[in-house]
Amino acid sequence: MYDLTAIASQVRRDVIRMISAVQSGHPGGSLGCADFFTVLYFDVLRHNPTTFTMDGKGEDLFFLSNGHLSAAWYSVLARSGYFPVRELGSFRKLNSRLQGHPTTHEGLPGIRMSSGSLGQGLSVGAGAGLAKKMNRDDHLVYVLTGDGELQEGQIWEAAMFAAARKIDNLIVTVDYNNKQIDGPVDQVVSLGNLRAKWEAFGWEVLEMNGNDIPDVQNTLGKARSQCGKEKPVVILMHTEMGFGVDFMMGTHKWHGSAPNAEQTAVALGQLKETVGDY
Amino acid sequence: MNPFPSTEKKETRAGFGDGLLELGKQNQDVVALSADLSGSLKMDAFIGVFPDRFIQVGIAEANMISIAAGLTIGGKIPFTGTFANFSTGRVYDQIRQSVAYSNKNVKICASHAGLTLGEDGATHQILEDIGMMRMLPNMTVIVPCDYNQTRAATLAIADYFGPVYLRFGRPKVPNFTPPDQPFEIGKAQKLVDGEDVTIIATGHMVWQALEAREILLEKGIRAEVINIHTIKPFDEEAVLNSVKKTGCVVTAEEHQRNGGLGDAVAQLLCRYYPAPVEMVAVNDSFGESGKPEELMVKYGLDSAHIIDAALKVGSRHS
Structure with missing residues (x-):
């Protein structure tokens, strides 16, 4: 059993250190979703990090649709054994496998689809879920999207399709932090009644506090038990953008900005080094 | 024939x-x-x-x-x-x-x-x-x-x-190519040998190129006809070999002049073997409603336009 709280703290440290080192990246969403990533990779996924295969037969799959959360994803991939932890230091640098947004292009184990241009991951997950059904592979497909990302029309094409095709091996989590680059999602273009929208599209809808590790564990467990019932599952995951670093919380300003040296020191002072910095 | x-x-x-x-x-x-x-x-x-x-x-x-x-x-x-x-x-x-x-x-x-x-x-x-x-x-x-x-x-x-x-x-x-033909991706097909001009065509325009070649032959012009079924990767060697022999090229495609087969040929030739090129293609315009064959004539995508292009490129060459 892993100490998930300890790992999540280390993931947050990785995120801050990686982004600070290149003065570039998206800390807010990565911090907000660090608990989710940690639970997913250390408690939920049935996967084989050291023998990564692109087709992922016989494994659960994860797709990051909001690719700008790359820092947190790279951290949990490295720390769960997909590639050496020290490689996190190459994030966003020249000749790195850890590109600004995730890509298969550089052959980084753990990544099966490039993402960054928003709105495509749900369709990809639906396709991968269909392939699993055709292959009679009873493993599951997980997708993370942003909430601002739901403004992309393709998301709703995929939502309609997945319900119509009864793709019930698909668990989508929405990072529902109500923040996007230009401000609160409510003010940019409101999502309205998001639960009612997903329900109307024919999905099983769950909600959780994405910054409460036991709640994330329980809700992902519920989501798994809802699979195989002819409906795809979506979890509205309430998170705080920037969670874990006080001055990054409660604002959309840290969506895509790097902390300076002084801010980095303050942030790291709030995040305990638990399993060792890279 | x-x-x-x-x-x-x-x-x-x-x-x-x-x-x-x-x-x-x-x-x-x-x-x-x-x-x-x-x-x-x-x-x-x-x-x-x-x-x-x-x-x-x-x-x-x-x-x-x-x-x-x-x-x-x-x-x-x-x-x-x-x-x-x-x-x-x-x-x-x-x-x-x-x-x-x-x-x-x-x-x-x-x-x-x-x-x-x-x-x-x-x-x-x-x-x-x-x-x-x-x-x-x-x-x-x-x-x-x-x-x-x-x-x-x-x-x-x-x-x-x-x-x-x-x-x-x-x-x-x-439908003029053989049934059950092998298809080699990236390999140009030389359909007819010729010495005076190379006609490089793709898609529906390959048949038009063959028709144009007949008329050109009557005029004493022996056109080599190459079918480029794979535009990328591009068979540079086949095109260069032909153009080194004929010295001039007509390209033909059902596509804009910008960005298509003609561009690929011109890009190749200007780097390795500069030679006159005439492009039979749509010239920076949208199409319109009409019967397919009417449209191909109106927008200059038929054997007559290939013939004109071949005569023109031949005069530029000599």
């Missing part, structure tokens, strides 16, 4: 449909998707025999491309089918990120390309797709010239790992 007598006219899209059915029998991993145009793409036979390997996506092309990319994770070989317009311009970003950059084994099969779509008009007559697709790293671009070759190409791309754009059309056109 034309060394390729055509016995019958058939649609290139029917070659795709028949090839897909054959593929279904040969390769269990092949799956087909359509965005509400399965009939137009002649996918009905495949759907009838392999209903569990057909995915109807509805009118949602972006979704279709990304679903296809997802299906490759699990080892499937997805063939997407819709009109060329909706296979490229409408979904460029999905292809760029989830197929080309991700190097997924998706086959984007595009019918009703170009002016020969006919009466539906310019909204549907895409003339920029070859350019868009050949600009993408990792993408292979194939434009077969008739039914038999489209069928052969459909079979061949399943055996090749990587993203492919396969472009074909709506109307019945002469």
